[in-house]
Amino acid sequence: MKLDAKIPSGPIQEKWDRHRFELKLVNPANKRKYSVIVVGSGLAGGSAAATLGELGYHVDCFCYQDSARRAHSIAAQGGINAAKNYQNDGDSIWRLFYDTVKGGDFRAREANVYRLAQISNAIIDQCVAQGVPFGREYGGLLDNRSFGGAQVSRTFYARGQTGQQLLLGCYQALARQVNTGQVKMHVREEMLDLVLVNGRAVGIVTRNMVTGEIRKWVADAVVLATGGYSNAYYLSTNAKGCNTTAVWRAYKKGAVFANPCYTQIHPTGIPQHGEYQSKLTLMSESLRNDGRVWVPKEVGDKRAPGDIPEGERDYYLERIYPSFGNLAPRDVSSRAAKRMCDEGRGVGPGGRGVYLDFEDAIHRVGIDTVRARYGNLFHMYEKITGEDPYKVPMRIYPAPHYTMGGLWVDYNLMSTIPGLFVIGEANFSDHGANRLGASALMQGLADGYFVIPYTMGDFLAQNGPSGVSLDDPAFAETENEVRARIDRLLNIGGDRTPDNLHIELGKVMWDYCGMSRTKEGLEGALEKIPQIRQEFWENLKVVGNNESLNQTLEKAGRLADFMELSELMCRDALAREESCGGHFREEHQTEDGEAKRNDEDFSHVSVWEFKGEDQAPEMHKEALTFENCKPSIRSYK
Amino acid sequence: MELTLHVWRQDGPDSPGRMEIYKADDVSSDMSFLEMLDVVNERLLEEGKEPIAFDHDCREGICGTCSLMINGVAHGPEEGTTVCQLHMRKFKDGDSIYIEPWRARAFPILRDLVVDRGAFDRIIEAGGYVSVATGNAPDANTIPVNRDESEMAMDAAACIGCGACVASCPNGSAMLFVAAKVAHLGHLPQGQPERQKRVLAMVEQMDKEGFGYCTNHYECEAVCPKEIPRKFIAEMNRDYLKAGMAAE
Numbered sequence: 001m002k003l004d005a006k007i008p009s010g011p012i013q014e015k016w017d018r019h020r021f022e023l024k025l026v027n028p029a030n031k032r033k034y035s036v037i038v039v040g041s042g043l044a045g046g047s048a049a050a051t052l053g054e055l056g057y058h059v060d061c062f063c064y065q066d067s068a069r070r071a072h073s074i075a076a077q078g079g080i081n082a083a084k085n086y087q088n089d090g091d092s093i094w095r096l097f098y099d100t101v102k103g104g105d106f107r108a109r110e111a112n113v114y115r116l117a118q119i120s121n122a123i124i125d126q127c128v129a130q131g132v133p134f135g136r137e138y139g140g141l142l143d144n145r146s147f148g149g150a151q152v153s154r155t156f157y158a159r160g161q162t163g164q165q166l167l168l169g170c171y172q173a174l175a176r177q178v179n180t181g182q183v184k185m186h187v188r189e190e191m192l193d194l195v196l197v198n199g200r201a202v203g204i205v206t207r208n209m210v211t212g213e214i215r216k217w218v219a220d221a222v223v224l225a226t227g228g229y230s231n232a233y234y235l236s237t238n239a240k241g242c243n244t245t246a247v248w249r250a251y252k253k254g255a256v257f258a259n260p261c262y263t264q265i266h267p268t269g270i271p272q273h274g275e276y277q278s279k280l281t282l283m284s285e286s287l288r289n290d291g292r293v294w295v296p297k298e299v300g301d302k303r304a305p306g307d308i309p310e311g312e313r314d315y316y317l318e319r320i321y322p323s324f325g326n327l328a329p330r331d332v333s334s335r336a337a338k339r340m341c342d343e344g345r346g347v348g349p350g351g352r353g354v355y356l357d358f359e360d361a362i363h364r365v366g367i368d369t370v371r372a373r374y375g376n377l378f379h380m381y382e383k384i385t386g387e388d389p390y391k392v393p394m395r396i397y398p399a400p401h402y403t404m405g406g407l408w409v410d411y412n413l414m415s416t417i418p419g420l421f422v423i424g425e426a427n428f429s430d431h432g433a434n435r436l437g438a439s440a441l442m443q444g445l446a447d448g449y450f451v452i453p454y455t456m457g458d459f460l461a462q463n464g465p466s467g468v469s470l471d472d473p474a475f476a477e478t479e480n481e482v483r484a485r486i487d488r489l490l491n492i493g494g495d496r497t498p499d500n501l502h503i504e505l506g507k508v509m510w511d512y513c514g515m516s517r518t519k520e521g522l523e524g525a526l527e528k529i530p531q532i533r534q535e536f537w538e539n540l541k542v543v544g545n546n547e548s549l550n551q552t553l554e555k556a557g558r559l560a561d562f563m564e565l566s567e568l569m570c571r572d573a574l575a576r577e578e579s580c581g582g583h584f585r586e587e588h589q590t591e592d593g594e595a596k597r598n599d600e601d602f603s604h605v606s607v608w609e610f611k612g613e614d615q616a617p618e619m620h621k622e623a624l625t626f627e628n629c630k631p632s633i634r635s636y637k
Numbered sequence: 638m639e640l641t642l643h644v645w646r647q648d649g650p651d652s653p654g655r656m657e658i659y660k661a662d663d664v665s666s667d668m669s670f671l672e673m674l675d676v677v678n679e680r681l682l683e684e685g686k687e688p689i690a691f692d693h694d695c696r697e698g699i700c701g702t703c704s705l706m707i708n709g710v711a712h713g714p715e716e717g718t719t720v721c722q723l724h725m726r727k728f729k730d731g732d733s734i735y736i737e738p739w740r741a742r743a744f745p746i747l748r749d750l751v752v753d754r755g756a757f758d759r760i761i762e763a764g765g766y767v768s769v770a771t772g773n774a775p776d777a778n779t780i781p782v783n784r785d786e787s788e789m790a791m792d793a794a795a796c797i798g799c800g801a802c803v804a805s806c807p808n809g810s811a812m813l814f815v816a817a818k819v820a821h822l823g824h825l826p827q828g829q830p831e832r833q834k835r836v837l838a839m840v841e842q843m844d845k846e847g848f849g850y851c852t853n854h855y856e857c858e859a860v861c862p863k864e865i866p867r868k869f870i871a872e873m874n875r876d877y878l879k880a881g882m883a884a885e
Contacts, residue, residue, distance in 0.1 A: 051771040066692065067758050069798055070700045086778065122774070129774035131767045131827045133791040140781025158791060164699055165794060172766035179762045187755070210747050239694040273667045276676050279696045380698070383715075383722050386667065449771045497682045499675070544687045548649060549748040551690055552682060 001256070001609055003622045006410040007111045012628050016115045019411070023454055024461035031056035034460050037204055037219040038062070039191045039246050042071030043163075043441060044424025045225030046170040047448025053177030055453055060217055061174065061183055062206060064190045064241055064554075069171040072227060072239040073444060076163025077284045078147060079155035080127075080441040082120035087144050091152040093117045098629055099150055100439060103329070104404070104432020105581035105597060106631040107262070107605075109624065111411060112429045119446040124156055126449060130169040134158050147285070147437045155438045160284065160376050166441055170448070189215070191246045192482045192557070194222065194253050194420065197474045201420035202466040205475070205482050209554065212547040214482055216475045220466045221419045221459060223452060224250060225444075228403035228425040230263065232562045232569065233514070234506025236400035237269060237282045243558035244565050247407055247426055255407050255415040256620065257608045258428035260565065261573035262404035264435055264582045265515050267333035269399025270384055271353040280399035281384055283356075283377055285437050288326045290361035290370065291394070293317045293337075295354050299344040305355055305393050316340055320592075324636040331434050331582045331595070332636055334398035338515045339593065341397075348395045357393035398515060402440060404431040404582065405572070408607050408622070412455035413447060419459065419466070423447035428605065433581025486546050489556045494539030498555040501536050505529065505559075505566060513570050516584045522574040526567065533563040568608055568617065575619060578602045599631050638664045638730035642677065644689055645737045646749050654746070656735075666726040670713065671696060671703065673725055674736075690749040698722040698862065701797030704804070705750055706737040711801035711860040719799065719862040739804035743811070743847045754800050756846035757814060764838030765818045767827050786824045793820035795863040802857030802865075808849030813857040815843050816873035817865050823876060833880035840877055 008015040008022070026034065035058040038049040046068055049061040065071060083096040096117040101108055128134065128142070134156050135143040144153040158165035177183035188209040195203040195216070203218040229244040230236035251257045268287060269280045294315045296308055316336060318325045328336070337354045340346060347353050362370050367390060371378070378389045385395070406428040407415050413429070414421050424444040431439065468474075512518075512525035536559065544550040579588045579595035580602070588596045605622040640661040647654030661677050668676070671693050678688035694702040703720040707713035713723045728734065736750065744752040794817070802813035819836050822828030828835070851870055858867040 047771075054770040065694060065700075066702065066754060067798065069758075069761075070694060070702050072695060072700070074700050075695050075697055084777070122772075124777045125774035126769075126771060128777040129767065129769045129827055131790070131822050131825050133787055133794050133821070133825065134777075136782055136784045136787045138784050140783055140787075141778045158794075161699060161795065164797070165791075168794065172761060173769075173771070175758065175762040176766045176768060178758075179764075185758070187758075237697075239700060240696060241694050274665055276665070276668055276672050278669070278672050278675055281697050380722070383718065383724060384669075386724070386726055453771065495683070497679055499679060541682060541685075543682060543685055549690055549751060550687075552688060 001416070001620055003408070003607060003620055004410065005109065005622060006412060007109070008411065012111060012114045015111050016118055020454055023458035026457045026461045028056060032058065034058065034465065035060070035219040036221050036223060036456065037217055038223045038225060039204065040071065040225035040227065040424070040426070041068035041171070041174065042073035042225060042227060042424065043166060043170060043444030044426070044448045045223070046071065046167065046174050047445050048223055048225060048423060048452045049183050050170055050173035050177050051449055051453045052456065053182035056182070059177070059183040060186060060219065062186045062189045062191060064188065064209065066187055068174055068185055068187065069167060071167065072242055073441065074164045074167045075239065076441055077160045077282070078286060079145060079157035079162045079438045080123070080166065081147070081154050081438045082124045082156060082442065083117055083154060084121055084124060086142060087153045089152045091154050095152065096120060096154065100430070100436060101432065101629040102634065103434055103436040105434055105595070105634060106432065106599070106603070106626060106629070107580050107624065108430055108432030110626060110628055115451070116430050116443060116446050119450045120442050122450060123442060123445045127166055127169050130173060132158060132165045132169045150436070163441060166445065170445070190554070191249070193249045193478050195474050195478045196253055196417065197466065197468045197472055200418045200466060202468045203475065205478050207482070210549050212545070212550070214479055216470050216479055218466070218468055218470050218475070221421065221456060223421045223423060224407070224426050225424045225448070226426045228406070229562070229565055230400040230403055232506070232566050233400040233509050234502045235272060235277060235280050237266065237280050240279060243561065245558055245561045248561040248565055250407060250415065250417065250420060252610050253417065254610070255417045255420055255422070257405070257568060258408035258605050259405035259572065260569045260608065261513065261576060261583050262433050262581065263400060264330060264402040264404060265334045265398045266401035267330055267337060267398050268356065268396045270381065271348055271395050271397035273349060273385070281380070282399060282401065283381060283394065283396060285330070287356060287374060287377060290373065291326065291356040291358050292360055293326050293354055293356055295340045295345040295347060301345070305347070305357070314345070321636045328636045329434070330437070331584070334515055335584055337398055353395035353397045355393035356396045358389060359393070362390070400514070402435055404428065404433060404435055408605070412458065413451055414455065414459065418463065421452060421456065423452055433583055486553070486557070489540065489553060489560070490542050490546065492537065492540040492542070494541050496535065496539045497541055498552060498559050501532065501540065502559050502562070505532050505563060508532070509566050509569070513573050516586055517573050518586045519574065522570050525570045526574070529563065529567045529570065536560065536563055571617070572606055572608065575606060576602060603631070638666065638725070638728070640664055640728065641733045643733065643735045646689065647746055648748065650745055650747055664725055666724070668725045669696070669721060670707070670723040670725065671721050690751050692751050693721055696721040699797060701799035704739050704752065704799055704801070706739065706804060708735050711739070711805040712862055717862060717864045739800055741803045741809035741848070743809060744800060744803065756848070757798050757800065757811070759846060760811070760815060760839050760842045761818065763842035764831070764835040765822070767822060768831060780826050782826060790821050790824035793817045793824065793865065793869055796865050797863055799862060801860045801862060803848065805856040805860040806849065807854055807856070808852060810851045811843050811848040812851040812870045812873070813861065813865055813867065815839050816869040819873045819876060820869040823872070832876065833883055836873060836876045837880050837884065
């Protein structure tokens with residue numbers, strides 16, 4: 001397989017402009033002859049569906065939620081980056097570009113990242129025009145905050161719910177298109193497979209989650225905007241319904257998968273409190289501006305935090321990374337917390353937690369100021385844990401949060417299946433091996449508002465209508481496969497529930513393909529996962545039928561795909577014999593335990609191709625070249 | 638702790654429903670309410686019975702999916718909290734808990750505790766937006782916005798569209814939801830050109846969907862997990878009146 005990223009030639013600043021000029025256009029009167037399917041209605045899918053509708057294409061948009069407004073983009077708290085330089089503090093497109101490439105540990109495509117930085121400003125303009133109520137200064141102009149390690153203030157925010165406000169902006173744009181009839185919205189309608197005719201993506205098969213009806217949809221192109229796969233770990237900060245099915249089905253139909261092992265484990269999750277726990281909740285990264293992270297110096301010190309004197313506490317981030325201290329980047333902070341707990345110095349139930357302590361901040365700036373800055377987060381923490389963080393330190397522990405890996409796409413955001421585009425977290429494109437805070441919202445909206453509307457036109461202009469109808473035998477064939485899979489899930493008749501099996505899978509993934517990975521551990525996981533998968537197919541228990549709202553059946557179908565994806569994640573982690581960003585291989589670390597990259601052998605995207613059931617996938621490489629950002633060692637000491 | 642749950646079960650939109658009783662023992666006070674239901678459901682499934690269907694997704698209080706009446710109160714006993722953020726420490730050992738779906742004419746039940754809130758989407762589609770196509774926007778700082786107005790818009794925009802306001806209203810009115818959206822855009826300069834048209838279209842759609850009228854019970858404000866204030870309803874009434882007169 002030849003991977004052509006289709007990166008335009010010329011200086012990086014001119015690539016996108018030149019490319020836009022070179023892209024073929026569909027004239028306005030002809031746009032109405034084309035139809036596009038968009039799967040997912042979060043920031044990427046919602047903005048793409050709305051914008052394609054505005055341009056005049058017929059769009060069918062699908063989501064598993066009961067409303068497009070509920071996609072998980074909604075949960076993003078902190079903010080969205082843009083290179084506006086409104087603060088006059090030296091920001092620029094070039095700096096946002098550089099920070100993002102470096103933050104990704106030099107494992108992202110330069111041209112894509114530069115385009116993202118270029119587009120970032122137009123996103124803010126668009127959102128303000130839609131009525132997104134960003135935080136403002138008294139003079140009426142937009143405010144910014146600093147975020148995750150950046151040395152400039154470039155993050156726009158709407159209280160602690162930037163994600164919801166941006167999503168409402170694009171949901172409203174989408175609603176406007178629904179009102180005009182340009183977009184048809186299909187809620188509680190889950191994509192279960194992709195349909196190809198002559199190698200081109202021409203439709204999907206879905207299950208209506210209320211009636212169980214299996215339906216077929218035909219179009220001239222398909223866009224997947226279905227988010228990430230952190231729920232492979234079972235416990236993550238993702239919504240319960242987030243799943244990999246759409247992406248995995250596309251992979252099995254020939255779209256190649258890039259860097260599946262690049263996962264982001266966020267350092268400030270609330271620790272697990274029991275076996276029944278259903279998900280992890282994040283505490284915003286901004287807390288680390290004032291909170292100090294520590295564990296007891298002594299192994300097994302079980303005293304209450306207030307009883308441990310200052311001299312017997314280890315403020316390990318400040319000790320190990322004096323120049324960044326408590327604001328060390330996500331991947332570095334998460335690994336340090338794990339090391340402390342592995343040494344037996346973790347706190348709370350099971351010893352899997354570290355303290356995030358605001359006592360000093362309360363003394364320094366007063367309790368009222370701390371309340372004004374973080375009141376809502378403290379309140380949320382208290383609700384969940386029953387502990388008052390004004391009096392006792394918070395306990396935090398890393399939590400799976402975001403996946404940088406995803407389906408491989410070229411510069412046009414098209415996968416290796418012609419007509420299948422992949423946008424937002426579902427693709428692999430812009431974050432390399434580690435994503436910076438406030439960049440996910442930026443990427444989702446960049447892809448949907450300002451990239452796909454152009455590149456889709458080019459594809460349609462060059463390839464014309466698919467000329468396929470629902471009568472094509474490929475649809476009946478795919479529908480039969482979907483039905484057969486559902487029947488199989490319903491008829492195993494075993495005695496283990498989907499959640500029970502998912503927890504077992506998640507534990508293997510967390511232990512061996514989580515924050516730190518070893519050859520031995522990954523090889524062990526690659527033996528265990530097929531066993532769990534076999535157990536799944538032999539001993540799963542699903543009750544009820546297909547013809548009704550059946551949440552157990554939904555879970556089982558999604559888990560079946562996570563079972564397969566998990567194996568690919570481990571395989572990729574095993575093949576990448578280096579440490580970079582969120583991927584940490586214990587064999588590849590510096591003397592003081594930091595990630596050690598190997599640019600000579602691994603400056604590439606690892607791209608996996610499905611070769612058939614029970615066949616090993618084949619790995620391809622897309623070489624990464626850095627002409628503008630010279631790869632350097634990320635040091636935070 | 639040990640609890641007795643009385644849960645509304647209904648096989649489908651057209652089937653009759655009934656309350657069923659389940660024992661929940663071994664409930665930890667650290668569990669969220671939905672995690673407690675997860676445990677009950679796992680046991681039902683192990684016994685070969687169909688689990689209780691309920692809506693949920695983000696489980697961190699922002700997506701607005703979860704929607705349960707607990708002992709007759711939308712989202713349960715804790716103020717300013719969605720069900721997913723309600724924890725069992727708010728209950729006592731031995732409690733009986735009644736769990737029902739949102740009950741409103743405009744929210745038909747699909748199964749057990751799951752309802753169809755599509756009416757909310759249709760109200761937004763009728764006009765709850767600013768008509769600005771992608772690429773139309775001027776620079777974000779071109780129009781300064783009074784900070785207090787912007788904060789007011791944000792107070793209204795905090796609505797998560799869960800429908801608790803409707804479920805708790807004796808009239809099944811959606812006024813707080815609609816008013817929040819009208820106020821969100823009405824307090825911003827970007828929302829002015831369509832302000833009158835918007836309120837008329839949204840209220841018309843609200844009536845069409847079968848929501849009732851507001852008779853000032855303010856149950857909506859009391860249960861709103863985002864604590865949207867009722868003053869927005871008064872604002873919407875003013876906007877509606879003005880727009881109506883202008884239209885004539």
